[in-house]
Amino acid sequence: MEVLAEGLAFPEGPVVMTDGSVILVELSGGRITRCWNGRQETICAIGGGPNGAAIGPDGALWVCNNGGLDTAKFQHARGPGCEGRIERVDLASGRFERVYDSCDGIGLEAPNDLVFDAEGRMWFTDLGKSHDGIRTASGLFTCLPDGSSITAINRRAVSYNGIGLSPDGTAIYCADTHQARLWRFDRRVEPQRPQWVATAPGPVGFDSLAVTAAGNVCVATLFDGGITTITPEGATTRRDFDDAYVTNIAFGGSDMRDAFITLSAQGALIRVRWDEPGLRLAFNG
Helix, strand or coil: CEEEECCCCCEEEEEECCCCCEEEEECCCCEEEEEECCEEEEEECCCCCEEEEEECCCCCEEEEECCCEECCCCEECCCCCCCCEEEEECCCCCCEEEEECEECCEECCCEEEEEECCCCCEEEEECCCEECCEECCEEEEEECCCCCCEEEEEEEECCEEEEEECCCCCEEEEEECCCCEEEEEECCCCCCCCEEEEECCCCCEEEEEEEECCCCEEEEEECCCEEEEECCCCCEEEEECCCCEEEEEEEECCCCCEEEEEECCCCEEEEEECCCCECCCCCCC
């Protein structure tokens, strides 16, 4: 295990760049940060609660922003300025803009993670907000990056978090945090019910995920920290890491067997060698 960065404010959403750097969000710090060669650079102070991130077809960094989260109490911020939103960040200038904050006239709650398909369409989860013992609705959405169209695929989820595409691009996987379940959707732009894939054993939760070239789904696992790997048929295995909040995994390196993992309780980004190569994403920077 190699520690690439420390002292981060609840890191999430690692994006492995072709130049060897890793861009991630600092959820508690409201920042987008680039980590490389032993140093850290702030790309922008985006504010709110940046969660997931991905490079889009335009070369920009796209960010799911939950509007603000107290990571000590895991309560979301409420009120004006705390809206959940999808934002676009120009990596050259650090300028960012809000692209979506509602769907069908209903405000987004807490967008969490996103993935782009090969055609450039974005798919993202909305975890829903938690505050004062209340949980708001979660769901799966899809949109076009030009701001012209957004569609709700499912609004009845418990707590969708991580998201990824199957290698053939026909399936969308969603990890449910509080149920520790992996769900599968067909990649169709229409409302639909999910198909159950697997449930993790033990008192754990699911966070973000990455898919391998063989089609296995590696899900960051909370509370009893680790990475749970789930086959398309639903078989599960685990690799443990010493952090209660193992929140993200992303693949990179020349052979795609370098796994970049965020240990959010420690505020660290680490790199480990994985036993199989990860799936290359449709877009990278």
